Amino acid sequence: MSICYVNGKYLLKKDSNVSIEDRGLNFSDSVYEVIAFRKQNLLNYVKHINRLKRSLNELKINSPFSNFKSLEIIIKNLIKFNALNNGFIYLQITRGTSIRNHLFPKFSKPNVIVILYNSKDTDHFKKGVKVITIDDMRWQRCDIKTTSLLANVLGKQTAEEKGAYESIQINKQNYITEGTTSNIFFVHSDNLIQTHPSNNNILGGVTRDIVIELAKRKKFKVLEKPLNIRSLKTIKEAFLTSTTVGVVPVIKIDNLKISECKPGLVSKQLMILFKSNSKKQIKNNL
Numbered sequence: 001m002s003i004c005y006v007n008g009k010y011l012l013k014k015d016s017n018v019s020i021e022d023r024g025l026n027f028s029d030s031v032y033e034v035i036a037f038r039k040q041n042l043l044n045y046v047k048h049i050n051r052l053k054r055s056l057n058e059l060k061i062n063s064p065f066s067n068f069k070s071l072e073i074i075i076k077n078l079i080k081f082n083a084l085n086n087g088f089i090y091l092q093i094t095r096g097t098s099i100r101n102h103l104f105p106k107f108s109k110p111n112v113i114v115i116l117y118n119s120k121d122t123d124h125f126k127k128g129v130k131v132i133t134i135d136d137m138r139w140q141r142c143d144i145k146t147t148s149l150l151a152n153v154l155g156k157q158t159a160e161e162k163g164a165y166e167s168i169q170i171n172k173q174n175y176i177t178e179g180t181t182s183n184i185f186f187v188h189s190d191n192l193i194q195t196h197p198s199n200n201n202i203l204g205g206v207t208r209d210i211v212i213e214l215a216k217r218k219k220f221k222v223l224e225k226p227l228n229i230r231s232l233k234t235i236k237e238a239f240l241t242s243t244t245v246g247v248v249p250v251i252k253i254d255n256l257k258i259s260e261c262k263p264g265l266v267s268k269q270l271m272i273l274f275k276s277n278s279k280k281q282i283k284n285n286l
């Protein structure tokens with residue numbers, strides 16, 4: 001049994017639907033968030049909600065919640081109704097339902113969908129993953145978390161077909177932006193940590209922000225500057241970050257072996273720090 005939330009109603013997933021004229025379906029005119037929960041505690045909730053508010057604002061989609069407290073209640077209800085302890089919340093808000101027309105409808109109510117997913121076993125990621133490089137074919141507003149993810153979908157599929165976990169996107173100027181579902185960090189030989197700045201060319205990841213905070217607290221220097229593909233051969237370590245997988249060491253980029261195909265020490269340290277930061281947010285012990 002799986003219960004989800006659609007426009008004010010809690011329904012069985014198999015009984016829930018939105019209109020075929022939903023603008024999310026027709027134009028990807030919608031935003032989303034993926035939020036982790038552990039032992040029924042929402043992780044990094046405020047950061048996710050702040051990004052959601054920003055995404056809505058940037059796309060001029062009316063907020064369906066005057067007070068985001070009601071969204072928190074919906075999410076907590078869903079966790080209880082589904083009796084799920086650990087997993088992910090997928091939340092999508094579209095501009096609404098209206099006869100197909102590129103122009104914003106004069107009157108439309110946003111469609112809100114909230115679904116829960118079980119967490120997957122990600123233990124094997126500790127050993128590190130292979131990634132490949134691809135051209136970044138996305139638009140100029142990757143900072144907005146929209147469901148317009150076709151380039152990301154194609155990139156992720158290419159990675160899978162080439163036996164890799166992720167595709168790392170390279171822009172026209174030969175700089176590495178991010179993965180198709182993750183941000184990427186590099187560690188130089190002097191332990192300087194480098195990642196793309198949070199601007200319109202990447203999604204400012206919640207995990208990315210937390211990892212930067214944790215690294216700085218441990219006195220690592222963090223440089224938020226794009227890395228040129230030419231500099232890849234000089235890096236000591238690399239790792240990916242995202243809500244669904246946390247911190248994941250990268251051990252191979254195309255044919256380039258990273259830290260002798262073993263997770264690097266800094267990556268491992270940040271992986272542990274990120275895990276304990278998540279644990280600190282767990283209040284009860286179900």
Ligand code: PDD
Nearest residue numbers: 034180181182183203205206207242243
């Ligand atoms: N994706 N960059 C992109 C393009 C992403 O799609 C994601 C996450 C991230 C990492 O963001 P965060 O740390 O806030 O999860 C970076 C989610 C998990 C998804 O689409 O399923």
